[in-house]
Amino acid sequence: MTRYAMVMDQRRCIGCQSCTVACRTWNELPMDIIYNPVVSEGVLGEFPEVHQTFTPLICMHCDNPPCTICCPCKASQQDEDGIVWVDETKCMGCKVCVNSCPYGARDVNHDEGFVRKCTFCKDRVREGEQPYCVATCHQKARIFGDLDDPESDVSKLVNRLVTERFFEELGTDPQVYYIPDLGGVK
C-alpha cells in the first residue's frame, strides 16, 4: 500500500514563498486562491535568543477527512493512496466541505463555482515525480513521499524526529507532519 504524506521541516523553511508561487503556476490558480501559503510567527523569544517560525500550510490530506463524508455529490473524495481531491465536474458548489475543513485548505472562486484544493499534484506524483511545491523548495523544507515505505525520507523523518501535527484533537488524523524549528531528535 501507498500512503502519501508530507513533512515540513520548519528548521529549514526561510519563508521565501517559492512554493506558493510554484503552486499557483503549476495548477493555474485563479487570482484569489492560494493552496499553500507560508505563514509566519514571530519574532519569538527574548533577545539574544530570538527566532521566527515559518509554517508552510497545505491541505493535510487527512486519514479521516471531514470534507469527504460531508460531500453530498461524491465530488470530494479520497483515493487509496490518501490523496483527497475534488472532481470539479461533479461538484455542485454547496461549500459544505469548505466550511467543514478545520485547516482552511479549501476555497471556491466566484467565477468558477466549484471547490478547489491542493491535490498533492497527483498528476505529477502518479508519474513518479514530486509535487511542484516540493520540487521547487530550494531549502528542502518540504519533503514528500510514501509513509508506508520504510526506506522513504518521510517515514524516516516521521519515525526518528519529534514531529507535530495540527489540531490532532479533532480526530482528522492529518498526514502533514511538521518538524518544529526548535525541534530535534527523539
Added chain:
Amino acid sequence: MSHKMDTNKLEKHYWIWPIAWYLFLGGLGGGILFAAGILDMVFHAGYILALGVLFAVACLGIGSMLLIFELGQPKVFLRVFLSATAIIKWGACLLILAMGFGFIYFLFWLPPEWNLFWYPWLWIRDLCAVLMALFGLCVVVYTGVLLSTMKAKPFWNTPVLPVLFTVSALSTATAALALLAGMWPSYEYILAMIGSDAMAQAMAGEVLHANKEVMMEILHIADKILVIAEIVVLLLYVLTTRASGNLTAKAVALEWISGKKALLFWVGMMLCGLTIPFLLYQLGGVGAEYVAPVLVLAAGLLLRFMIVYSDRRRSMPGEEQYYRRLPKGDERFLQGWKAPY
C-alpha cells in the same frame, strides 16, 4: 470579473444570506407542518390551520430554491442525492418528503364545491398529517444539525445549536400559525361546508367559532412557553460557548455578549424579539394578535443571520497575520494583465 476578490480566508463567509434565509424558512416551514399536524391530530383543528400548511409548503419551496441558486454550479445539483453519509443529502430528502406530504394534506382543504374525487379518502389526510408532522420535525432538527456537525467552526460545533434552532423554529412556526389561523377557509365558508340546515349551522357555528378562539388561545400560550424556552436556550448557548475551552468559540461569544454584535443580540434578539413579544402575549389584544407574532418571526430570521455570520474558523498559527498583509483593492490591476488568449 467585477466580483470583488476576497483573499482573507479567515474572515470570508462562504455561506451568506441565502443560507440564512433558507435556515429560517426551513425551520419555519418544518415547524408549521409539525405544529399543524399535531394540532390536527389532537384537536381536529385542520380547517383553522389549512392556510398555514400551504404557507409552510411555500416556505420550504422558496428555501430550497434559495439553496439551489446559491450553489456554485447549480446545473449539477441533482447529484445531491448520491452520497449516503452527507447530511445535506438527508436534508434534501427530508425537505422533499415534508413538502410532498404537506401538499397532499392541503389538497383535502380545497373548496368543497370542486367535489374532487379524493375528498372522501379521509384516512389519507390523517396519514399525511402524521407524516408531515414527522418529516417537518426532521427538517427542523436537520437545519441545526447541519451546522453543529462542523468541527471546523467552533461556535457552531455544539449540541446546544440544534436545540436552539428547534425551539426557535417552533416558536416562529407557532407565531406564523397564530397570524394565519382562521384567515382561510373563512368562517362562512366552513358553514357552507357543513350544510344548509339553519339549526345545524347555528350549532356548528358556535362550536367552530369557539374552536377558533380556543385554537388562538392555545397557539398564544404555546408561543409564550416557546419564547421563554428560547430565551433560556439562547442564553445557555451563548454563555456555554463563552465559557468554552476553545478560544475561537469564546471570541465569537464575546462578540455577541459585548462586542460588535452585542446591540443586535441584547436589543434585537433578547429585548425586541423575545421579551417584548412575551409581554405583548401576556397583555392580549391587538398586540398579542398581530405585533407579537411578527416580532417573533423577525427574531427567528435575525438569529439565523447572526449564527450564519458567526462562522469563524480557528486560525492556524500566524495565519491571521498572513491574510491581513495580502493586498486589497488591487483586483483590476491583478486581472488587467491577463493574456487575451
